[in-house]
Amino acid sequence: MICYSFLLYVLFLNYAVSLDPYEVLGVPKTASLKDIRKNYKQLVVEWHPDKNNDPKAQEKFLQLTEAYNVLADPERRKQYDLFGTIESFSSNGHDSSNRNNFRKHMYSPFDEMFSEGFNFPFEEHDISLFHKLSTTYRTYEKVFIPKSFTTPHLVLFYSDWCFACLQVEPIFKKLMDELSPLGVNFITIHVHNEQALARRLGVGSQLPQIALLTDARCSFFKEPSFSVQKMVEFFRQKLPYKMIIPLTASNVDVFLDAWREDNKVHALLFQRTLPVRLRYLINAFKHRKTITFGILAYDQEDSAAVFERFKVPGDKDSLLIFKEDKDQPSASITMVSIPVPTLQDITNNNHYLTLPRISSQSMLDAVCPVKKLCVVLFSEDSPEHDASRHTLRRFAQESRFVHNNIAFMYVFIEKQPEFVNALTSPEDSPEITLHIAAMWRMDYKKIKYGWLLGDDRDDWRDYNTTKDRLDAGLRSLVNDPYNNLLYDTALKEISDEYVQSLGVRIFNRIYMHLEMAQQSLSRQHILPAVSLIFTVIIIVILALIMNHYMKLEEEEIRKSHMQSDSSSYSSESTASTTSSMRNHSHSVSKEKKHKEIKQELKLHSLRAETYNGLVVLLKPGCRTLILFIDNKSSRKLVSQFHAMVWPYRKNKSLMFGYLNIERKQSREWFKDILLEALPPDTPLAINPRNCIGTVLSVNGYRKYFCMYHAKLTGQYGAKSKDNTIKGKGLSAYLGYNDSEYSDTDEEADLERGLHKHKSEPAPEYLLEDKLLDGFPNWLDRLFEGTTPRFYIEAWPEFKVA
Template identity: 40%
Template sequence: MRRFLWLFLLFLSLLCVAARLKDPYSILGVQKKADGQEIKKAYKKLAKLWHPDKNESPDAEKKFIEINQAYELLMDPERRRLYDTTGQTEEQPNFMRQHIGKMSITFKSYQNSIVLLSKKQPYLILFYSDWCLACAHIEPIWRRLYEELEPINFGMATVHAGHETELARKIGVKTVPYLIMLLDGHPYHYTEPSLSMVSSLDFIRSKFPHKLVQRITDENLETFLNGWMDNKVRVLIFGRLDIIRLRYLTVGWEFRERAVIGYVQMDRADTDSIRQRFSVSNKVDTLLVFHEDMHAPVASAAMTDLPYPTMKDIIEGNKFLVLPRLSSQSVFDALCPVENVRSRRRLCVVLVTQDDPAHDPSRAALREYASGDQARERDRVRYTYIFREKQVEFMNALTAGSGSPVETNHHIVILWRKDQNHLKYEWLEGGWEVEPEKHNTSREVLKETVQRLLHSNQPMTYETVVQELFDEHAQGIVWRIINKLVSVQDYLRDNITQDDIVPAVSIFCTVLFIVAGGYVMSYLVKLEEERISGSQTTFVDQNGKITPVPQLRIHELRGETYNGLIRLLKPGCRTVVVLCDPKTKPKLMPKFHKACWPYRKNKTLMFAFLNIERASAMEWYKRILVLGLPEPRDLNINPKNTIGTVIALNGHRKYYCLYHAKHPESIFGTAPTPGAPETENLRRRHGHSSISGDFMGFSDNDSESDSDVEAGDARKDSVASDKPLLNYYSNILFEDQLLEDLSNWLDRLFEGTTHRYHINYWPDWPGK
């Protein structure tokens, strides 16, 4: 019997080889680009030459049949297209021609399309080849799999292993037929010796993540529904089967970034109270979607057999919370899409908060506002919130404008995206108040502002460029390493034989070494950061006493630090620099430190000092003063007059702001301080204004003796002096007074009310 079967298979193979059609283009002697007229002309010529009635050659009949078959194939557009793409003809064994012809993919389509689609749609891919009897044997199984899985969002594809050898080698296909399942770009190999419906479905089910659909009982229901702070909606599916159906797994896979799916088996004793709580019938399958309110679903569906399209439509329409968080770029794109036409603005109302329970009342108030009458504008207005500490770069871009609040927590910013990176925005006046006596006012201001921006062509106040949002849901390095190790394990199990054990162990040890090295480096970096943060800055006073001051890193601006402190500053960042010399530094630095201390936690600021005794430092200072003047002129710098000057530099936007005790911004238009000494108010109202440029260090006299800065006590002999106070304070300025108003000036700096001296470029540091 075995011998008969072997002879039959050999006969069948010879018969197929004999019947196989060669390349039809070479048979007719035409190019692949040949049109119908060229093919017909070549056919007529060869048919006359090889017609058995006119050609006595013993191969004439066989040749004439090949010519006719080639002509018929190339004149049929569908058969010609099939041959050009797959190499198949009707004379070849056509394994599942009706299915494989339509589902066959190439290496290019696998890389550019299938891998991306597998992030939301699981794919089942079958590798086959010609003359594969086992492939023909599993044809009915594959057809049944297609009928079962395609309606529940499975992608089905086939690959001709002989034509797509690169793809087969990349995935690790060693024989045909070969089945893989593709999830999020990762191929999982079917390793059972035989393929059947039961084994293939078990294989598919086992490759989905373990907790993709969670089983829900009375014990974990509250925890499940209350978990929406992860920014995902909750979906409960009530079913009667003990196993979780594949359609629930595929819908969970598609919406895993926006929804968490729970399965309630209705015939269990520990789920009866859940079914009664939500009035679910035990005769039909039911789907419930929950937002922040765990007591009332926002959408539901009940059917004898929940179809996949119905579940998809319901979840798709309710996949965002009432007040979702801008937690990733994909969420930002979905909630705040680009709309570059002003008359059709789509606004995004964003509440700035922190990941702190103390900020819950602000979020709850905006959530209540968003779920009210304002819902009718949802197609053009979305209400969201953001965690300031997690989206630092995004918030830095929004606070770079002069009108942004100093403290942005509990404030609302209204965004309009002109394109992917550019957006216009306005800050809501007064912030978002939740106290009962102020909340109604905040609601009215928000409503009026949104309506004004929606229904008018009035331009929005500020514009900025933002980078992609940080993905708060991205896996940390530990989980990425674990997933990588799992992938390596799957690969080793599916592809490594006894002969490959040594390379596999080498790969595993290399990964472990990299992980261990990473942990050691992380630990050393942490120790270094703790050492630096624990250190203190010290200053030496005139008596030689060392005074410790809490850490505020103040760098020295010189050639080595110039690029880092100024030229390479990121957008929204500034460096504040005080000018001093070794003699005045012990007096000025504590005052500078005290004025800057409230801003020590602002990551957009850096602080430095400039030693004016360095020739290169004074030369650089002179250059930026010249660049900031409306008309170029020669400057004669008196270094003593520059002592106590504070310059705030915006490296990205190329401008600087100046502070000096004699700067007009510091001494003019300042209201008298209630309760302050009269001498102080006189000094504020009547500064020395007639000396043009003295506050920058300009002077027409080279002599350092002309300096307006005198060492000593600011009020020495002021009471006993008979001189008019105004005249006294308008001609002499003591070192102790130089930074007296710096705190007020810094407040105005961050409010955006100080004068800006714009320059075209940052000059090179002298001598570099």
């Protein structure tokens, strides 16, 4: 018994291996999609039942198709490579009972043994309809998406072990019986087999779900329960808006005359009552690119006159199709209920004008396909050329050539310049206005053409003359247009005259995404999103309010500064600045908050209260420029200093201040830093008058300072290679004591190093106005790093008064 079971297992395993899709198509597992497609085409031709008399040809052909569908789909191929099994699909219409054929390593022959005792017929029987209609991602993209622009599709999403799907199956089948004859297509998608497609369409976990596919967009049915009536109402709501325009007696003529603008046939529907029958809506959806539909109901106000005008009975449905003549329909039908085949026949045979305009590439491909002779009139969008268009339209209606595969059309020269230029490129081309060309399309790009009439002014003299000359020209082309047409050219893409504007397209795209989001989002998703949006809106509103009040406060500050005295550095302003520096550590945040729109340059008074902020606690890379003044010279020197350092106001590494040298604490501090830079026991006496106009550049972090004085031109003093000055040379360099500087001093010579400069005589007396004349040049050298630096061990204490 064990041997028998083992033998049976081996036989089943061999059978499964024989149905390996790679083996069926004769390709390795590493084969590319191109190789798979190539082998499939060869084998299909070989095993096609119509060409192969082998009894197994039918079975082999189905295996090839099934294997190709598996390997051509990336998701299914990946599933098979990982698990050795795939779920079948039956988009080709054959039975899905073989969906477990492709099993390899995971196949077990005992499945059938145990399944016999547990037969659940509802899966194989009740949802077999879903399996037959099931499609794949690839088929959905390549087949059903393009068709959705002309044919509505009802899509059902299901899975195998979905008991709710079993309950929906009778309703779905009834919908098929009701809507399929009207032109609705039905497909199903297995969400477990086509997970990528289900994710893309936003299918939730709750099954089944039904959606309407139109214009490459799925609209989901959201009602909690399914019924035929609800589905029909849902179908009506989701079809594009106003495909059939409601009309009144006052606007019927305007509607029928609109063919001049929209280049479409116009159809009038007459019903006893509204709403529009679903069959008419579906037919209007199919032909909406070429036919504009309008409807009047007999029970409407003032509609009886229109019924009487066109001799339409009020108790029946009527369809009248109008082309260029608004008084005489080109086709009409009246019945109690117009059958769908009859409705389709009448619209299919009358969906283009007698003389249509080439307004887009799709229009050209439709009215003048490949291997067809076309007659084209080149005119301008002007009433002056209406007579020529009417003549050609009449010729097209009466001519026998219409039945000889010849199409008549016209083009606006100013709206299709690329098309016109393609036909006027030869040097011997005529003036194209009001010329008629015969055109033979060899393929979608290349054409052969020739000129029929328009060179002679008499060509448009009267209808009979035009007719005779067109007859003569077309008679020679009907039998052999390819050889009788002289010119050939390549056409470029025809521009769409009715393309939507960029704004409309953006709005439609946003609306589409919002609708998709609304369909895919549940209440649990929407509430947090709405909460987040309102939170952001509130934050933005509060920020705008705060910004508004800040601007008002800044405006008040600006006005107060404009009203202040232009000389902001008087003794009163100096006292005000000194008072503000006392609270410097508490006003940093206030200064940022009340920052003026216009840039300011603030000069701070160096006192004991501001000493740490201006000198001792400076950050790395920051410097403070300090001007020495006295009470007498403060107004003049501060004003000059302010003007000279104004260009550097945006430099965040610089601070500016002034020091009143007449104060005892100021002189003692200055003397202390000089003594720090001199050797011990060096005598030093400071004359305050000689210090006026001096500027110190203090680097608090690196503990050095540079000095400017009017009597020092930059060539005085002993400077070493690293721009530092030490020892007695500093005393001579400063010139604040009574000793005279000697060029023969040996120590000074050593301090000069290799660069000795000959001293230039400094002026003996200087006026206050001239004290800062050399300051701008000194500033340039300061930022270049060429000014001498005086290093100290530590910053001395600034004593409190």
